[in-house]
Amino acid sequence: MALTENTERKVGPADRRAPGRWARLLPAPGPQRILAAATLVNTFGSGLFVTSSALYFTRVVGLPTAQVAIGLTTGGIVGLVAGLAGGRVADRWGAKRTQIGVMVLGSFFMTCYLFVHTFWPFIAVACLTAAVHSANPSSRDPLVRQFGGERPAAYRAYLQAMTNLAIALGAVVAGLAIQADTREAYVSLLVGRTLAFVGCALVLTRLPGPVRSGTRATDKPGWVALRNRSFLVATVINGAMQVHYAVPTFALPLWIVDHTDAPRWTVSAILLLNTVMVASLQVMAGRSVTSTEAAGKRMLWAGCALCTGLVLMAAASGPTAWVSVLILVAATAVYTAGELWHAAASMEYSFGLADAEAQGQYSGVFRLGAGAGDALAPTVMGVMVLGWGRPGWLVLAGLLLLVGAASRPAVAFAGRRFPG
Template sequence: MALTENVDRAGPAAGPAERPERRGAGRWARLLPAPGPQRVLAAATLVNTFGSGLFVTSSALYFTRVIGLPTAQVAVGLTAGGIVGLVAGMAAGRVADRWGARRTQIGVMVLGAFFMTCYLFVHTFWPFIAVACLTAAVHSANPTSRDPLVRQFGGERPAAYRAYLQAVTNLAVGLGAVVAGAAIQANSREAYVSLLVGRTVAFVGCALVLTRLPGPARSEDRAPEKPGWVALRNRPFLVATVINGVMEMHYAVPTFALPLWIVDHTDAPRWTVSAVLLLNTAMVAGLQVIAGRSVSSTEAAGRRMLWAGGALCTGLVLMAAADGPTAWVSALVLVAATAVYTVGELWHAAASMEYSFGLASAEAQGQYSGVYRLGAGTGDALAPTVMGVMVLSWGRPGWLVLAVLFLLVGAASRPVVALAGRRSPR
């Protein structure tokens, strides 16, 4: 069957934009990868991230209204989980390289289903901490065990295929959030539990879909062992990891800093919060693949990181300018700022994906992904504190300092990574 063909014998898999057109294919069919491993992995991603949308949208309410925990205890549990997740992601990547990404990814999904079910039996703080750490470990292990599959089945441009999967992720999470919103409107214990069960079913469904991926040839069951943590000795890769980790902080702008800025520091209508978030989500879902098409080398990634720094800087300056004008002018400025910021987000994502594959060894992709995501996770963890101090406490000057930071880091990306490459021992 086509879904179980050995891709090594069939040649490199075509990327979503590279497959030949099928006569009579409809508009929707042309949006799909060609039948085979790429389509299977996309379907698995769709199922899993739909479940993620269900749970992420409703999890805080489940913890506080069903389990009955105070908000402060929920925050402590999620923070502890985030710390555990940083380590789990690196470990999962190493396991995927050693024992095979397909079986590791399936194992991660099965564990996710089991750990998510455990929430049904949590009623106090310490069990919540334990389960939160376990589910956070699964959350971090998912991408680092999946990236080797993206590399294996992504054809000559795995970063472009990962951009396609990112678009699928945004669409699926959005659909899951819509379904969760209907359940939240019911505001009952049964509704929140049903969303938790839905997340568990999505884990199981993803694992079942992943079984349709072709496994490695018998002689390749165990990948050749790499000496130690080779990713930690790759100087250009580590430099790119640090740069990306700093740039990663901007993801807290639309989800954390901007909503609070709009409500507490501008005269814009409160519905502007929903409007700008919807605009950001729609642009990312619709344009991520296009943004990544021309990023096919680390040099191109450096240029896009420069562009990303400029766009993020401009968007943040416009957000700062929204404090002062009348309500409608402020709302229009915020919409324009979000559009410009999102273009920077798209360019950064495209550059980041290329760095994570282009500077990594194919035989140790899981390990490299774990290290790379450790940098990104550190940036994500620091972002709320940085945004809280610089933006919400300092106001306009904080926005401007943050804007200059992203501009400088984006501009430094290409020359600094290139310099590290020239000085790196071969």
């Protein structure tokens, strides 16, 4: 795929940079740094909103918790389709143009929340904002492919680490507003999210371009990604592994509070540990994942680590408070190692098995699988883990181990059995 003169330098986040303290934190000057800055601005706004959205809808808008849950779930289902459309549009009309359009729509739809006072308008706006949320990554991945040098998966790992850091910073700022617990404070966070969309769009205009859309794969009839059997197998496997992301944000906090003697502040402590590890180690975890074969091995490692972490989490129920805290810290550290390896493998699959001329379409399909896993995760956690207790943790641990172990042979078999 042809690149502009500025993007022909095959550089990545870990390549040689100008000397200085910031050299270790910033990608090479040029398109990589611009795209990283846009990601930082957008995900900081995301941190503001996701931390406070439930409180805004219940305390400011005045909706019951059940209606908020229904609205967000409905939006998530709609968003699965939007992810496919966003990738397809990016391939045909250019990823830079599409990304800027997605950010502009995001700012408009987010503003609409200021005028929502009843359930049905909330449902409508939730669906629109969820569509933007899903279209964002599938339309951004062609930019990552275009400007990521020889190893776009490694650059995406860098962006993922930055995403976690920015969301954490946004959550800290949101925490100050939540502490104030006033209408004005919650509205200011919503306005901040809107401005983050606008800021991201402005930063994206500095990218060289327009980024060319695909010319070969997109001219083929139908969805070429759906004819790539090894890619589809990897998509299904990744979607099955994806359910574990609900552990630190949904299952484990409730498990700690309701089933262990650990103090409540342990919930914040383990979330902080998870966030810091992901933000600081994601690039390192993906550095050696340079092929789909290596991605398969990391999926196996991920399955082993996730299994071990979940078994330890189950063991935290029963011991004394401080023993439970130590077990939970160890469990979170091991679990996060599995999360890092899974993310590294997922990024390599999504790029290494994709046709470069139709990266948006492939990303939309891949994220459809991930989105399905995310949608099922709360139910799986609620029924299996929180409903069954310790046996549920062990069953889920075993299933994740099996999925991780099956990844490499299943993808390889599909590639041999159904080549091309």
